[in-house]
Amino acid sequence: MxxxxxxxxxxxxxxxxxxxxxxxxxxxxxxxxxxxxxxxxxxxxxxxxxxxxxxxxxxxxxxxxxxxxxxxxxxxxEVEDIDGAYAAKLKAHPDQQDHVDFEDFRAALAKLRLDQREALLLVAAQGMSYEEAAEVCGVAVGTVKSRVNRARIKLAALLSIDGDSELGPDNITKAALGGLSLGSPA
CATH class of the missing domain: 1.10.1740.10 (RNA polymerase sigma factor, region 2, helix turn helix motif)
Structure with missing residues (x-):
């Protein structure tokens, strides 16, 4: 054999x-x-x-x-997904527009008054509390709140954002405009 x-x-x-x-x-x-x-x-x-x-x-x-x-x-x-329910929940936002949107945001941010931009960046970008930002700027807490609010309104106008649904997945824009009630009269 x-x-x-x-x-x-x-x-x-x-x-x-x-x-x-x-x-x-x-x-x-x-x-x-x-x-x-x-x-x-x-x-x-x-x-x-x-x-x-x-x-x-x-x-x-x-x-x-x-x-x-x-x-x-x-x-x-691996994740077993026989009926496709898990895959249907997964979303990937296109990133082609992100760079253009970010540049638009930077240009709009540069158009803000210096004191408003400073307050907005300290609170929204750095994550400081209003009290901490007031201490850094050497002004009252109410002044910082006012500057942040005015900066958010001005940014929304410059970026032509009318409602929350227009913010998209960009976390920078969301943070900068966070807490602003869009679509209502200012």
Missing amino acids: TPEATLRDGLLAALPSLRAFAISLTNDPVRADDLVQDTILRAWANSHRFQTGTNLHAWLFTILRNLFLSDYRKRKR
């Missing part, structure tokens, strides 16, 4: 044991059958690596186990 025929007979004889082991690993007969099939295909493709006279069952079980672990690691990173 040729070495190829001996290997084929050994593979066929190992099928029931491989299937039982695969079922014990996966707890799913369908996945187990796929795992056994992949094991046999991998073993046949790498038959030149098998050394005649060594334990064929141990070699096959090692292949099966490695395939199972690779599949397990892969499945751990």
Whole structure:
């Protein structure tokens, strides 16, 4: 008998044991059958690596186990989404417009009075409280609130923003115009 025929007979004889082991690993007969099939295909493709006279069952079980672990690691990173509900929730906003929008925002920001721009940047961009910004600017808290509010109104006008829905995904614009009731008379 040729070495190829001996290997084929050994593979066929190992099928029931491989299937039982695969079922014990996966707890799913369908996945187990796929795992056994992949094991046999991998073993046949790498038959030149098998050394005649060594334990064929141990070699096959090692292949099966490695395939199972690779599949397990892969499945751990994947999200099962049979009906597409998860994928429907994922959104990616186009970024082609972001650069243009940012440049428009920077130009509008530069048109603000210096004291308004300073107050707005301290509160919106730096995340300072009104009290902290007032301390930095050396003015009263009410003055900072007024400057921030006026800066937000002026920015909205310069950027022609009429409502909250026009802000889009840009966090910089949202922060700068945050708390401003757009669309209502000022």
